[in-house]
Amino acid sequence: MVWTPLHAKIHRTMRSRHLFERNQRLLIAVSGGQDSLCLIKLLLDLQSKWGWDLGIAHCDHRWRSDSQANAHHVENLAKTWGISFYLETAIAPINSEAVARDWRYQALSAIAQSNNYQYIVTGHTASDRAETLLYNLIRGTGADGLQALTWQRTLITGIMLVRPLLEITRTQTEQFCQEFKLPIWEDSTNQDLQYARNRIRQELIPYLRENFNPQVESALAQTAELLQAEVEYLEKAAQELREEAISGGDEGEISSSSSSSPFAFPLRLNRRVLQKAPLALQRRAMRQVLQQILTHAPGFEHIEKLTALITAPNRSQTDPFPGGAIAQVEGDWICFK
16 A cells, blocks of 8 residues: 555544544445545555445435446446445435435435444545635625534434545645546536536635635635634533523423424523623524524524523513514513413
């Protein structure tokens, strides 16, 4: 095996960040593109040091005429490397980026669960991290959205999603694939500018690189890394604030006959407790409350109107949240009706 600086970097990253345990079963998501081929080659080469049992999963979205040939290409690579291969094909073509991502993670989770894999590993890079930061910034987001691509997170119980390449740029994965003559499958949809992420990748990033910072991808990825640690700290502090504000730790359940399912959430929050906290923690605590109440992620306007009740006059109330709940000020308390 040829031991490159990239092998050494990924080996160190996995140890220092505790991304994997030894002797575990890893399911590698392989599209056939340069990032996923770089990933699987690195993990295959490091396999003897870690004692992993590797498998390859490929998800066919059926949104390209050559998608079936793409799947066969990845399957043949798995056979060449002598590792298990799993294919999941969409029932109908998927044309939305968001829907495709959700379906892909559901499919990977199902494969991992059925075949006793503890980790799902993807080839997201620093370039993806930079693009995600810009994409979410343009759409409007807080720090959470700017650091959305994290090193690891739980997908479902017992299965962890891990991204070991977040310090590696797409240029580096391309050079690695060329060095080892890995057979990259070129995805034509990556050139389709109807997708916002492709416009960021093909037009915005090159413009920023040429006119502002030649290392813009690494700089943005570093910003995301800093934000990740800050978000983790703030979320924990907000959780402690929310728990302190809940009346005596009591939690109740509210249900409506017009609703198909009841929502469980704290019935009231102590305003005196909340008023002592900085606005940043107040907003996060209110968002955590709303995440228990709403069926979808709360928007900025939902969080703001609930946060405003912390200092609002007595008897102030919100208009109904999606699902029908209303928050009202009753003395020192914010109560949900």
